[in-house]
Amino acid sequence: MRLLVVEDELDLSRIVSTSLREEGYAVDVAEDGEEGLYKAKSWDYDVIVLDVMLPKRSGWSVLAEVRKLKPTPVLMLTARDAVEDRVKGLDGGADDYLVKPFELKELKARIRALIRRSAGQASSVIEIGDVTIDTAGKTVTRDEVTIDLTAREYSIVEFLALHLGKVVSRSTLYDHLFDEDDDSLSNLLDVHISNIRRKIGKDFITTRRGQGYQLE
Ligand code: CA
Numbered sequence: 001m002r003l004l005v006v007e008d009e010l011d012l013s014r015i016v017s018t019s020l021r022e023e024g025y026a027v028d029v030a031e032d033g034e035e036g037l038y039k040a041k042s043w044d045y046d047v048i049v050l051d052v053m054l055p056k057r058s059g060w061s062v063l064a065e066v067r068k069l070k071p072t073p074v075l076m077l078t079a080r081d082a083v084e085d086r087v088k089g090l091d092g093g094a095d096d097y098l099v100k101p102f103e104l105k106e107l108k109a110r111i112r113a114l115i116r117r118s119a120g121q122a123s124s125v126i127e128i129g130d131v132t133i134d135t136a137g138k139t140v141t142r143d144e145v146t147i148d149l150t151a152r153e154y155s156i157v158e159f160l161a162l163h164l165g166k167v168v169s170r171s172t173l174y175d176h177l178f179d180e181d182d183d184s185l186s187n188l189l190d191v192h193i194s195n196i197r198r199k200i201g202k203d204f205i206t207t208r209r210g211q212g213y214q215l216e
Helices: 010-023 033-042 059-069 083-091 104-118 151-164 172-175 188-200
Strands: 002-006 028-031 047-051 072-080 096-099 125-128 131-136 139-142 146-147 206-208 212-214
Touching: 002 010, 002 033, 002 125, 002 172, 010 104, 010 139, 033 059, 047 059, 047 104, 059 072, 059 083, 072 083, 072 104, 083 096, 096 206, 125 151, 131 151, 139 151, 139 212, 151 172, 151 188, 172 188, 172 212
Parallel strands: 002 028, 002 047, 047 072, 072 096
Antiparallel strands: 125 131, 131 139, 139 146, 206 212
């Protein structure tokens, strides 16, 4: 899953992005509204975390422009617990909001919920045959045995599971799993896929020649 964090408080931005990367998310950051809007237009993010008070262009304005183009889930960060702010955000097409200061734990839970919701997945647990993917705990079990996956491997499994039955192209996987600073070597994805197959089972991920990968 690839996220965009638009936040001009650099300490906060760093703490948030570091913590999200540790969870296996690919994270791009923007320091002002113009940069945020540019990146939001350039990539299909899974969630955008958008501060309201930003230099150059406000979070409201970024939200309005993004909403003209795409349905990307947007979580607004508001500085005040003002009712007007919340109403304005939700009316403007924001999917959720958090009032600063917030707990990282809560931000992560809300991001997970937005990702699930946009995939049409109500439950945090996805079951595929004897494989269970717990998107809240970020764990995968097969026959109730926990499988030891790296954060990146887990992200690939989760992305495919949230698109169950659909063929996901390699370029989509690259776009959603690697951020702008990642060195996306073309063979890296194959290495991750083969590690996942070795750990979960050879038949878990189907390769569609020339199209991509699929979980059925
Ligand atoms: Ca700000």
